[in-house]
Amino acid sequence: MSAFIRSFGYAIRGIVAAVREQRNIKILFGIALLVVVAGFYFQVTNTEWCILLLCMGVVTASEMLNSAIENLVDLVTRERMPLAGKIKDIAAGAVLLLSTMSLVIGAIIFWPYIF
Numbered sequence: 001m002s003a004f005i006r007s008f009g010y011a012i013r014g015i016v017a018a019v020r021e022q023r024n025i026k027i028l029f030g031i032a033l034l035v036v037v038a039g040f041y042f043q044v045t046n047t048e049w050c051i052l053l054l055c056m057g058v059v060t061a062s063e064m065l066n067s068a069i070e071n072l073v074d075l076v077t078r079e080r081m082p083l084a085g086k087i088k089d090i091a092a093g094a095v096l097l098l099s100t101m102s103l104v105i106g107a108i109i110f111w112p113y114i115f
């Protein structure tokens with residue numbers, strides 16, 4: 001059990017490190033807060049809450065994984081290398097893809113409440 005609690009502590013430390021290091025994650029937390037406020041204001045349904053929470057979790061987690069990959073690449077090499085750049089670009093592309101999808105999902109959910 002103590003090993004479980006310890007690994008939970010490491011994970012929390014990882015979240016804190018990612019938030020401190022990555023400006024994008026701070027922005028994502030800000031957007032998530034706005035979405036939560038809008039969700040309460042428009043009183044979205046339970047299903048819509050689940051979809052919104054899933055989107056926020058997936059986008060934030062993908063940004064954290066992107067940050068971990070960037071750190072790993074920098075650990076392996078600080079030299080400018082095409083492969084290192086490609087790895088970082090692919091990881092960043094994954095975040096962009098999920099963020100765009102989540103933006104569209106958010107628009108689909110909130111559009112009928114706003115207009």
Ligand SMILES: Nc1ncnc2c1ncn2[C@@H]1O[C@H](COP(=O)(O)OP(=O)(O)OP(=O)(O)O)[C@@H](O)[C@H]1O
Nearest residue numbers: 070077078079080081082083084085086088089092
């Ligand atoms: N080692 C590298 N070799 C080649 N291209 C790189 C390398 N590191 C980063 N890049 C390119 O720069 C982009 C941004 O990378 P990253 O966010 O790590 O910033 P950086 O260029 O390393 O500079 P900094 O970390 O100081 O902001 C990557 O998506 C990639 O295209």
